[in-house]
Amino acid sequence: MFLTRSARLCRQSNVFFPLCSSQVSSSRTMATSSDSSSLLKYSRNVTNGLGRITEGIMTSGKGSYVEYDDGRKMLDFTCGIGVTSLGHCHPKISKAAADQCMNIVHAQCSIAFHEPYLKLIKKLLPIMPDPSLDSFFFWNSGSEAVEASLKLARTVTGRQNIICMQGAYHGRTFGAMAVTRSKTIYSKGVAPLMPGVFTIPFPFWHQLGETPDLSESAQVSQCLYQLDLLLSQQTAPSDTAAIIIEPVLGEGGYVPAPTAFLKGLRAVCDKHGILLIIDEVQSGFSRTGKFFAIEYSGVRPDIMIMAKGLANGFPLSAVVSRTELTDKLTPGSMGGTYAGNAVSCAAACAVVDAMHEENVLSNVNARSAELFSALNAIKTAHPSHVLDVRGQGLMVAVEFASPAGPGAVHDAVAAPREAAVAAQMASRVAKKCIERGMLILTTSVYEVVRFIPPLNITKEDLKKGAEIFREAVEEVVREG
Numbered sequence: 090m091f092l093t094r095s096a097r098l099c100r101q102s103n104v105f106f107p108l109c110s111s112q113v114s115s116s117r118t119m120a121t122s123s124d125s126s127s128l129l130k131y132s133r134n135v136t137n138g139l140g141r142i143t144e145g146i147m148t149s150g151k152g153s154y155v156e157y158d159d160g161r162k163m164l165d166f167t168c169g170i171g172v173t174s175l176g177h178c179h180p181k182i183s184k185a186a187a188d189q190c191m192n193i194v195h196a197q198c199s200i201a202f203h204e205p206y207l208k209l210i211k212k213l214l215p216i217m218p219d220p221s222l223d224s225f226f227f228w229n230s231g232s233e234a235v236e237a238s239l240k241l242a243r244t245v246t247g248r249q250n251i252i253c254m255q256g257a258y259h260g261r262t263f264g265a266m267a268v269t270r271s272k273t274i275y276s277k278g279v280a281p282l283m284p285g286v287f288t289i290p291f292p293f294w295h296q297l298g299e300t301p302d303l304s305e306s307a308q309v310s311q312c313l314y315q316l317d318l319l320l321s322q323q324t325a326p327s328d329t330a331a332i333i334i335e336p337v338l339g340e341g342g343y344v345p346a347p348t349a350f351l352k353g354l355r356a357v358c359d360k361h362g363i364l365l366i367i368d369e370v371q372s373g374f375s376r377t378g379k380f381f382a383i384e385y386s387g388v389r390p391d392i393m394i395m396a397k398g399l400a401n402g403f404p405l406s407a408v409v410s411r412t413e414l415t416d417k418l419t420p421g422s423m424g425g426t427y428a429g430n431a432v433s434c435a436a437a438c439a440v441v442d443a444m445h446e447e448n449v450l451s452n453v454n455a456r457s458a459e460l461f462s463a464l465n466a467i468k469t470a471h472p473s474h475v476l477d478v479r480g481q482g483l484m485v486a487v488e489f490a491s492p493a494g495p496g497a498v499h500d501a502v503a504a505p506r507e508a509a510v511a512a513q514m515a516s517r518v519a520k521k522c523i524e525r526g527m528l529i530l531t532t533s534v535y536e537v538v539r540f541i542p543p544l545n546i547t548k549e550d551l552k553k554g555a556e557i558f559r560e561a562v563e564e565v566v567r568e569g
């Protein structure tokens with residue numbers, strides 16, 4: 090990896106990658122990483138509420154790599170948090186957006202249709218996980234789409250309460266924050282949030298205070314039992330509008346929902362007229378080896394939310410439901426100035442085309458098998474440090490052991506420590522990957538590193554990333 094003199098200095102002075110436990114640095118603590126970047130002095134004028142995992146200015150991106158102003162070239166295993174799934178600046182997607190810029194940029198959704206909006210619906214309809222999903226609303230961000238889905242559920246059921254999952258992440262706006270249960274940081278100090286939200290555990294051994302060897306069926310029955318209790322003790326079915334769930338828990342630790350659990354939720358929803366909202370913001374658009382992760386279970390969503398990979402970096406999200414439900418909405422009750430932007434929709438049309446034309450799903454499945462094999466080999470080599478390798482497709486995580494014990498987050502409830510395990514393994518490993526030229530993220534309140542490489546990544550680049558990760562793990566294990 091090439092480093093400028095000032096970047097090397099920053100690294101030596103230990104501020105090059107100043108990661109806190111959540112792997113994010115404050116803008117106020119940023120150090121200048123390039124002599125040439127006089128712009129960086131304005132980083133002091135960026136809100137402290139934002140954090141980032143690298144120093145410097147990202148100036149360009151091509152395929153699986155990004156470059157910084159000081160010449161650093163990094164292999165990108167974050168995809169901008171699961172967004173640039175077909176690689177940075179995919180030529181066909183960028184061209185579709187550029188062409189659209191020369192036609193019309195802003196054909197506001199309450200003024201008129203624009204062509205890319207309707208073309209996108211035409212392309213999405215055949216890939217929906219259930220043919221009943223035939224009524225779309227496009228917005229900008231995942232959080233906005235979550236808000237719209239909650240509003241839709243409340244409006245069409247006439248009920249108020251929402252059930253969400255422990256460990257869920259749905260965004261940082263007020264409704265989305267209310268159904269987010271992955272970290273307190275997102276809503277700490279800003280209550281009251283949207284009322285009427287209830288939580289059940291997601292079938293993940295951590296949330297049941299267990300160890301990774303607890304059987305899936307035991308986890309599922311525990312969680313469905315908790316749902317049953319919730320509906321008898323806290324929120325009556327007749328007051329409950331929706332259950333919202335990510336088919337692969339993202340910020341909660343990259344945990345695929347077991348099919349039996351999703352089927353159980355579907356059965357409860359059917360019994361009580363509750364709507365099932367499937368949030369595919371992170372898991373959708375081929376990320377997990379199918380167009381949508383919910384396809385693994387065959388469960389029908391009543392409402393499904395998409396964003397991120399949908400437009401490969403252009404801001405676009407979508408809520409899809411069935412006309413039978415959305416016909417109950419009053420025209421004008423949904424909308425937004427920038428909702429369903431024409432340039433973003435044109436980019437999304439090119440994304441769907443590229444997914445078909447470039448056989449992206451078969452690449453995801455081939456690279457996924459290679460990634461799992463490489464990560465499982467690391468687990469075998471370091472059994473007391475690596476607790477778990479999990480995920481689906483190219484949404485994969487490695488969980489490290491924590492000194493607090495396998496079933497605990499806080500020392501107060503820690504099981505006795507069995508092995509000498511290093512503290513904060515996930516953020517330390519991620520930091521070392523970054524130093525070696527690969528962008529990678531942690532996730533959850535546990536010691537988890539997540540892999541979100543481009544879906545069209547080559548065999549060579551995937552191998553390179555796995556190798557960087559292995560070296561980083563070995564270094565942290567050596568350091569203790």
Ligand SMILES: Cc1ncc(COP(=O)(O)O)c(C=O)c1O
Pocket residue numbers: 170229230231232233235258259260261335339340368369370371372396397
């Ligand atoms: C599952 C899920 N839902 C919703 C969101 C919120 O999306 P956005 O950040 O675009 O508002 C995210 C973002 O990471 C997500 O992963």
